[in-house]
Amino acid sequence: MNDRLSAEEALREIDQIGGSVRRSGRWAGRWMFALGFGAVVYWLAILLGGETLRGIAGWGWMLFVAGSMVYVFRQRVFSRAIWRLQWPIAAGFLLTSAAATLFAVFLMPDEPGPQWVALAVLTAVVAGAPPIWGGWVLRHREVTG
Amino acid sequence: MRGATHPRHDLDEVIHAPVRLSIMAALSGAERIDFRFLRDTIEVSDSLLSKHIVTLENAGYVNVDKAFVGKRAKTWLSLTEQGRAAFARYTDVLRQITEGATRA
Numbered sequence: 238m239n240d241r242l243s244a245e246e247a248l249r250e251i252d253q254i255g256g257s258v259r260r261s262g263r264w265a266g267r268w269m270f271a272l273g274f275g276a277v278v279y280w281l282a283i284l285l286g287g288e289t290l291r292g293i294a295g296w297g298w299m300l301f302v303a304g305s306m307v308y309v310f311r312q313r314v315f316s317r318a319i320w321r322l323q324w325p326i327a328a329g330f331l332l333t334s335a336a337a338t339l340f341a342v343f344l345m346p347d348e349p350g351p352q353w354v355a356l357a358v359l360t361a362v363v364a365g366a367p368p369i370w371g372g373w374v375l376r377h378r379e380v381t382g
Numbered sequence: 383m384r385g386a387t388h389p390r391h392d393l394d395e396v397i398h399a400p401v402r403l404s405i406m407a408a409l410s411g412a413e414r415i416d417f418r419f420l421r422d423t424i425e426v427s428d429s430l431l432s433k434h435i436v437t438l439e440n441a442g443y444v445n446v447d448k449a450f451v452g453k454r455a456k457t458w459l460s461l462t463e464q465g466r467a468a469f470a471r472y473t474d475v476l477r478q479i480t481e482g483a484t485r486a
Contacts, residue, residue, distance in 0.1 A: 242400055244390075244479040250400075251407040251473060257423060258411035310451075313419035320413035 259379070262316030266375030268308065269326070273369030275301055276330075280337050280361035284345055285354065318378045322371050329367030337364040389478040396441045397472045401426055401434045406469050409444065409461045417457035435459065443468055 242250070275298070282294035340360045346353055397406050404424040409415060421431050438444040443465030447458040461469065 242398065242403065244476045247398070247403055248473070248476050248480060250403055251410075251476075254404050254407040254424065255411035258408045258415065261419070261423075262412050313416035315413045315415075317413045 258314060259316065261314040262319070263375075263379055264308075264312055264314075265316060265319035266372045266379060268305070269368045269372030269375060272305065272330075273365040273367070273372060276334070276365035276368065277361050280341075280364045281358065284337075284341055284357035284361060285349070316375070318375050322374065326367050326371040329370075333364045333367055337361070389475050389482065392471075392475045394468055394472045394475075396437065396443065397469065399434075401430060402438060405431070405434055405438060405459075406443065406461070406465070406472075409459060410466065410469050412460075414447070414458045414460040417459060420459060438465070441465075441468075 279294050279298045282290045286294065337360050340357075345357060349357065397403055401424065404426075405420065408420055408423055417431070421428060424431070426434075435444060435446065439446055442462060445460045445462050445465075447460070449456050449458065
């Protein structure tokens with residue numbers, strides 16, 4: 238690299254390096270989608286599945302959470318968007334997960350009719366909604382810059 | 383320089399050096415970046431990067447945050463608010479220069 242940069246060279250360098258770093262920060266949106274859709278699948282299995290499926294879902298979710306912790310820890314770039322959104326999304330996810338747990342423990346009957354099945358599907362979708370929303374917002378910001 | 387009106391006189395000399403410009407450009411694209419990732423991205427040695435980080439840190443543009451996980455140290459770098467504002471001013475001046483050159 239030369240000791241002196243022209244204005245054009247400097248602007249090109251800013252675009253190139255800034256773009257490269259922004260691309261490396263896109264993992265967060267993909268991970269949020271995986272977390273959200275994983276939560277929907279988990280709650281569907283817990284609320285509507287048999288004992289075996291519930292067991293598989295429980296182990297699968299624990300493995301997913303452990304893998305997520307390693308994955309996030311290994312990341313080397315955190316975008317500005319994920320930095321701002323992480324706490325609102327975490328708080329929302331905690332609330333919807335708590336609501337789904339209460340629904341599963343206190344409300345869901347052992348042999349649900351069609352209305353309870355519909356309510357269980359709704360509960361599962363709501364439980365995964367905060368990270369799905371976060372993934373969508375992050376993806377949208379990547380596209381619009 | 384007295385009476386200087388060309389926008390190049392407004393260029394921030396702390397930023398307007400190749401390695402420091404690359405550092406600021408990289409950090410402007412994220413909230414925080416790992417030292418080794420930045421080193422690999424802008425293709426410089428540890429010592430050269432450290433030297434320029436110290437210059438930017440002394441100018442109040444960059445924040446250095448060292449974290450230990452077990453025995454492994456991880457160094458996170460981020461722009462301060464002052465650094466972000468200085469970089470925005472710097473890119474504005476660059477655009478003024480290039481737009482002036484286009485019109486001339």
